[in-house]
Amino acid sequence: MTSVLTVQEVRINEEIDIVHVRQAVREVAVSIGFSLVEQTKLVTAASELARNTRVHGHGGEAKIDLEKADDGTTTLRLVFTDNGPGIADVELALTDGYSSAGGLGLGLSGARRLADEFDLRTAPGEGTTVSVGFRARKPARG
Amino acid sequence: MTAGTGQNIRDRVAQFLKENRSDIERAWATTPVFTARRPADAAEECAELLTGLRHVIETGGEEDPSAGGLATVRPVLASLAARSAGGPSGSDRPDVTVLKGPLLRLWREQDLPEDIVHSGDLVLSNVLNTLRIALLEIELSAGTETILAQRAQLTELSTPVIKLWDGILAIPLIGTLDSTRGQIATESLLEQIVAQQARVAILDITGVTAVDTLVAQHLLKTAVAARLMGAECIISGIRPQIAQTMVQLGIDLGEVATRATLADAFGQALRVIGLTVCPDERGAG
């Protein structure tokens, strides 16, 4: 059994909302004792996925979950959901350097490398949901 | 004007608010609007709010959020709004509509003719709706002001271009570089490169909290543009946690020179323009 606690939900519409997502994520990461390196990875991945939600998905939502497993490990999970155009070729979207919008094309694939767990659900016309999990290295307090 | 909000009804309601003060205050103090406060503060705010609303009803301003009547409850409103200015989601905002329930219940418990009960219901509902609108207005204007102030502050923070030596410029980048700020930083640096005929431009990112693909793209574009204007770019101050994250993200700064610290970058810049720093022999003598 894993218990899941949703800590925060942030709407993503404007540029400033990406800043809100980063701040909220950093706050939660600090509160459960993530190291500076882990915080930076988490915040960077959040920034990438939040911007994808806004730019490619035309806006949506970020959800921050804390999952506690029976063995005491805590996973911080970020779930980004949008109702945008979806991704037709997932493999291509996950290829380093591929961008349909003149970007570096490293956001999605980079976020996958930064995270411990990565899940992408999408279909053309059906929106996109990206979920990334970061495991806490030491038992969380509380 | 709505039917039934004649002065006699208003006086009746005002009288009710006065006579049942302690019951109403006690009921209100247990609602989520006030439970976050210390009991003494909650009691005081309830009393102030009630007195203010009574005054609004007496003077017939219960349907106008901008009317002078609500001015007497402004301090309480400001306190409510300040408490709700917490997280970005705002889901924990104390909603003043919960004050309506207990108020209407106490009003209806009186032994009054039906038409008066109805008219009074209307007056009390109106005054609380108006209160809610006034509160929302305060919150919105406070939020907008904060955002505008922060944006102005950050935009200013990001733009100083510093001359370190003849031909050497540095720009210390701070915080999170969203697209607007990155753009402004790039533009002012390029302007100064031309104005000062600089040969080296140092982009110092010691104060940047995270380098994502957008920030990296800004840095790379700035470096290319600077090169086109005849200046070499050095990126300094990449902290260990950021370096590690950039590697995993897959960002390659390519041909752009990097140095650990601003001091290292300055040393390199001096070499580029053909200067060497050596001990002063007379002084050291």
Ligand SMILES: Nc1ncnc2c1ncn2[C@@H]1O[C@H](COP(=O)(O)OP(=O)(O)OP(=O)(O)O)[C@@H](O)[C@H]1O
């Ligand atoms: N939420 C989404 N909805 C629709 N398409 C998406 C979404 N996220 C990513 N994509 C597609 O996948 C491609 C790759 O995404 P990725 O984040 O790697 O690159 P990018 O956003 O174009 O540039 P950057 O490197 O600046 O992030 C995008 O160009 C876009 O076509």
Ligand SMILES: [Mg+2]
């Ligand atoms: Mg992206």
